[in-house]
Amino acid sequence: MPRLDAVRRHEIVFSLNGAPARVEVEPRTLLTDALRHGLGMTGTHVGCEHGVCGACTVAIDGEPARACLTLAVAVEGCEVRTVEALAPEPGRLGVLQAAFRRHHALQCGFCTAGILMSLDAYLRCRPHATRAELTEVIGGHLCRCTGYAPIIAAAVEAAAVLRGESIEETPSHA
Template identity: 90%
Template structure:
């Protein structure tokens, strides 16, 4: 009896956080599973598995996407960025990550990676984002610990810093 297509594994090649990556997956393998179990990128969390909570958000070709709803075979040839790709170098935090740390914008940290990825993608498109726009971006994520206020403050600060404004100026523009 011939093997069904679903039983065959496929080699998927793409760029992951700026470096070439390849992973062997079944056709039905979700990107979350390929990243976490196939490539060790455990910063991408699996929450609701329905695309609602946002914990699994990654950037695919610069656009935020729910990795729990994306088949791994669908990223063939794409540029995928995970939260691990936000750090400029090992042991150093990126601007958004450092702002989250300063503002205590995480507690359990489960939602944090997805929120960071959405904010990063949005700020690349809209570096002059307003507080209201940043609030709307994180509105697509569920956080059960922080109450969102510190997340918004961190996002506002990071946006200002990415625009090159000094921290002292941030409170007057926010």
């Protein structure tokens, strides 16, 4: 009979932000813990640990997913993207990140990574998203600082930039 204190660990292999990744985890390890503690991807935040706040949102095979509700072993062979993948290179912001900065769409920044990941996944599929659609996308995220107006303004601007449209020079602070 196996000892109860001897938990069997499993190596999982998947793609993380476009590069091969391997991490050894217990069967009960959550993806948030594997990313943060096993692989150093600390941009994925742990908020409510119940899938409600959205701070832990990552993309798994292109779809937004709550990493706090996903067992790490479930991503074997998958493509996982975290907020670290949004920057095109170190020291340079991606389109969504730059729009958030421009519109002051973050304050404490805790919820930001999850919101960015949901918006990124949506805009990849729907580059002509409307303000109403983008508002719906972030509806599953809790932000206690900004009141959402700057977040929506940043999302609308990022969508326009990704479509190749010109943007106004002064950000709105609605």
